[in-house]
Amino acid sequence: MEKTKHSVMCALLTISIFFLSIPYAISADIPQAKEDKGLVIFYRESSFKGGAIRFNLNQGQEPIGALPSGTMLYRYVEPGQHTFWSQVISKDSVTIDVIAGKTYYIKGVAKIGLLVARPKLTVTTESDAKSAIAKLK
Numbered sequence: 001m002e003k004t005k006h007s008v009m010c011a012l013l014t015i016s017i018f019f020l021s022i023p024y025a026i027s028a029d030i031p032q033a034k035e036d037k038g039l040v041i042f043y044r045e046s047s048f049k050g051g052a053i054r055f056n057l058n059q060g061q062e063p064i065g066a067l068p069s070g071t072m073l074y075r076y077v078e079p080g081q082h083t084f085w086s087q088v089i090s091k092d093s094v095t096i097d098v099i100a101g102k103t104y105y106i107k108g109v110a111k112i113g114l115l116v117a118r119p120k121l122t123v124t125t126e127s128d129a130k131s132a133i134a135k136l137k
Contacts, residue, residue, distance in 0.1 A: 001127045006076070008077050014076060025049050026096040030074075030103075030130065030133060031074060033101050033102060034076055034100075034101070035075075035078040035100060035101050036039050036100050036101075037077060037078060037079070037100055037101075038072060038073050038076070038077050038079060038098035038099060038100060038102050038104060039075075039076055039077075039102070039103045039104070040074065040076075040077055040080075040082070040084065040096070040098070040103075040104045040105075040106060041072060041073075041074045041103060041104070041105050041106070041129065041133075042057055042064075042067055042073050042074065042075075042084070042106045042107075042108060042121075043067075043071070043072035043105070043106075043107060043108070043129060043132060043133050043136065044067050044068070044069055044070065044071060044072070044107070044108040044110075044111075045047070045069075045070065045107075045111070045132050045136070046069050046070030046135075046136070050131055051067075053088060053110040053117040053119075054066050054067070054068045054069075055067040055068075055088070055110075055119050056086060056087075057073070057084060057085075057086050057108075058084065058085050058086065058087075059075070059077070059083070059085075060082075060083065063114055064084070067086070067108050069110070070136055071115075071136065074135055075096050078096070078098070079098050079099055080098060081095060081096070081097050081098070081102045082095065082096060082098055083095040084096075084106060084121065085121070086108065086121060087119070088117060088118055088119055089117075089118060090118040090119075091119075092118065092119045092120050093119060093121065094106055094121040094122065094123055095116040096123060103126070104123065105123065105124045105125070105126060105128075105129030106119070106122065106123055106124070107122050107123075107124045107128075107129065107132070108120070108121055109122070116124070
């Protein structure tokens with residue numbers, strides 16, 4: 001019995017450390033773009049449909065962080081073309097041509113299929129994004 005408790009505690013500790021090591025979404029305060037870099041803001045509105053699905057966002061081969069339902073995160077990037085993607089079972093990506101000093105908004109949605117959910121990333125307008133992000137607080 002004691003051995004089972006110890007095994008369960010070790011498993012929970014390992015899972016906790018894994019999830020704490022992944023950068024999660026931040027609060028809904030929108031930062032300012034920097035003069036020499038573009039700012040890309042990713043957000044996902046809170047929704048019951050697909051809410052349990054967590055997106056792991058990537059830029060090229062580099063992970064950016066997790067985007068659970070009802071959260072946002074951001075990343076400063078160098079000017080130029082950048083592709084951001086997420087994959088649960090199927091993969092979706094969006095490519096933007098970043099200009100220094102400009103802010104870009106990418107909305108994440110969980111599209112529910114027959115058996116599994118899949119991510120959908122879409123570039124949105126500043127007004128639509130700010131309205132949705134204000135509701136995340």
